[in-house]
Amino acid sequence: MATTEFTSLNCSLADTLQLVGDRWAMLIIREAFFGTHRFEIFQKNLGIARNILTTRLHTLCDNDILLRVPVKTGARRHGYKLSDRGYDLLPAIIALNQWGDRWLHERTGPPIRYLERRSDEEIDDIVILSSSGCQLSAWDLKLVPGPGATEQTIKRLQQLERDWKKQREDKRKKISLKKRL
């Protein structure tokens, strides 16, 4: 595991970004998901410099996101394929892709459509769902300390909750003032 400069943030997002929060890393993972195994094909499809590609592939292998595998059974030369851990990044990658479709390709429409193979129907937008299957927005969420929270994170989240309650209270007061006027 790479040591992380962000570890002090006590945050899973920061730790994830330390490993894959780099444009090339994400695009290499997408390329592997597209079925690319060989160094030369990664290079050709991404137009990436050899030295950058070498470094990124190393880091992804060291962190068990890609696996080194023989290009053919018994072959000496090796290629790369996604591990379970790598495949598990797919929801995040598709969510970022869909964001780009919505906000950066409004005029032309998406370059690539993701279908369910069985039905040939477009997959759903990636959204935040409650345990009962309702779509949630930022305002429906409450953040609480988990078992891995540091003292600092606990204090931060308590402050966040106090701010939220104060904001809600202020809003209520404004509404009741408007009603009285």
Place this chain on the structure above:
Amino acid sequence: MATTEFTSLNCSLADTLQLVGDRWAMLIIREAFFGTHRFEIFQKNLGIARNILTTRLHTLCDNDILLRVPVKTGARRHGYKLSDRGYDLLPAIIALNQWGDRWLHERTGPPIRYLERRSDEEIDDIVILSSSGCQLSAWDLKLVPGPGATEQTIKRLQQLERDWKKQREDKRKKISLKKRL
């Protein structure tokens, strides 16, 4: 809109990463989602250098992900808040966060738990869903050219589909050979 060195890839993921595919950009967005408005608070909570923070805030504002707003009504000093476009990155951010919870914090448990405020229950894992609500894996997906596809993307996806069919055929042959032996 920033000009993108990745535009030639004809890929919404690449275009999105051009804007937010940087560790600090994503962490600034998360910080804004946590309710941080002021430059000093971003700096304190993220431990980021002033010049890097300034550049990143500028880029995020230029790309309509953050909005510049007065810190109080009528105040001259400005702060930052997420635009609709910014909030729309939340599913991707939570998906990356959950990946970190699963694969980098197995021992300690997650630092932060995301609950639905109404029910106090943990939100669902962010997954890929079909239009009929079934969870999909990488193998259930089929990629086809969208309206924004270039000639090159169309060829690429056709090749991908041929490769997939060949692999499936090879697998079938192997299985039927095993049965005969």
